[in-house]
Amino acid sequence: MEKRYKSGDYAHVLRLAIILIVAAVLGIFARGMFLPDTMGQYGFYRGSDIEDQRNVTIRNQTNDACFECHRPIRLIHKEGVHKTVSCEFCHGPYADHIKDGKRVGKLPVKKGMEIKDLCLRCHNKVIKARPETSIKVIAMPQHLEEKKVQVTHNCNQCHMVHDPLLWIKAAYEMMGMEMKGDKK
Ligand code: HEC
Ligand code: HEC
Ligand code: HEC
Numbered sequence: 352m353e354k355r356y357k358s359g360d361y362a363h364v365l366r367l368a369i370i371l372i373v374a375a376v377l378g379i380f381a382r383g384m385f386l387p388d389t390m391g392q393y394g395f396y397r398g399s400d401i402e403d404q405r406n407v408t409i410r411n412q413t414n415d416a417c418f419e420c421h422r423p424i425r426l427i428h429k430e431g432v433h434k435t436v437s438c439e440f441c442h443g444p445y446a447d448h449i450k451d452g453k454r455v456g457k458l459p460v461k462k463g464m465e466i467k468d469l470c471l472r473c474h475n476k477v478i479k480a481r482p483e484t485s486i487k488v489i490a491m492p493q494h495l496e497e498k499k500v501q502v503t504h505n506c507n508q509c510h511m512v513h514d515p516l517l518w519i520k521a522a523y524e525m526m527g528m529e530m531k532g533d534k535k
């Protein structure tokens with residue numbers, strides 16, 4: 352009675368121990384096989400990742416990089432209300448256009464009613480999450496109704512895209528009127 356109890360117990364514990372040992376050996380083997388060579392070189396990450404990150408192609412640039420060639424736009428954009436807006440938001444990444452200082456591709460330029468959609472991505476009043484103090488928002492078609500024009504008018508008929516208040520300020524000045532608020 353006592354003997355049977357003893358042997359039965361140890362046999363299954365032993366089987367379990369063997370399975371665990373085999374699993375551990377396989378695990379150590381697999382780890383050695385799959386772990387990148389430079390793992391742990393500097394810390395708990397792949398050391399060669401630093402080199403990889405250094406070689407990632409930079410797709411985006413600052414506005415200053417665009418100004419190097421687009422001088423006429425620079426004169427307008429740098430002084431205007433859109434000076435903080437990135438050229439690339441509206442035209443796409445530098446890398447699609449310039450490589451080693453040379454033009455290698457065309458950037459998209461929005462036309463027609465695509466322009467309106469572009470403007471409204473930032474200036475639409477229906478974007479509730481945006482605090483009104485950060486970007487001025489308008490409601491459509493009310494904005495055009497207030498101006499007493501047809502609702503088919505496009506934004507760039509009154510707003511120059513690269514400095515949206517340029518023409519408007521000039522028009523107010525011509526009429527000898529002040530714009531509401533201090534618009535710089
Ligand atoms: C708010 C969006 C917006 C921003 C920001 C913007 N652009 Fe534009 N850009 C446009 C639109 C829309 C047009 C075409 C319509 C127009 O000129 O009225 C255009 C036209 C152009 C053109 C003329 C293309 C052609 O073939 O006629 C160039 C060049 C250009 N932009 C470069 C730039 C540069 C450089 C910057 C950054 C300083 C910039 N843009 C910033 C929207 C923008
Ligand atoms: C190395 C000079 C150079 C730089 C830097 C440069 N461009 Fe251009 N870009 C050109 C030339 C050249 C043209 C074609 C002639 C023209 O329209 O003035 C052009 C044309 C454009 C056009 C009209 C569509 C097209 O591709 O022909 C847009 C939009 C434009 N550039 C935007 C930009 C933006 C945005 C940047 C910065 C991210 C930029 N450019 C940086 C030289 C440059
Ligand atoms: C990427 C976001 C973005 C896009 C796209 C954009 N704008 Fe702007 N716009 C701004 C920011 C930021 C300002 C400066 C903060 C402000 O005054 O609201 C501004 C300012 C303005 C102002 C001056 C507001 C004021 O009274 O001070 C006008 C008008 C304007 N944009 C019209 C346009 C038009 C028209 C378009 C389309 C061609 C356009 N915006 C596209 C972000 C954007």
Ligand code: HEC
Pocket residue numbers: 467470471474487488489491494495498500504505506507508509510519
């Ligand atoms: C008929 C001319 C006209 C058209 C078209 C027009 N606007 Fe305006 N917009 C103005 C004038 C003028 C102002 C100056 C502020 C004022 O007098 O209310 C202005 C002001 C703005 C402002 C600043 C609002 C504020 O609270 O200060 C934004 C943003 C704006 N417009 C965006 C747009 C967008 C986006 C479109 C296209 C969907 C557009 N506008 C079409 C004439 C126009």
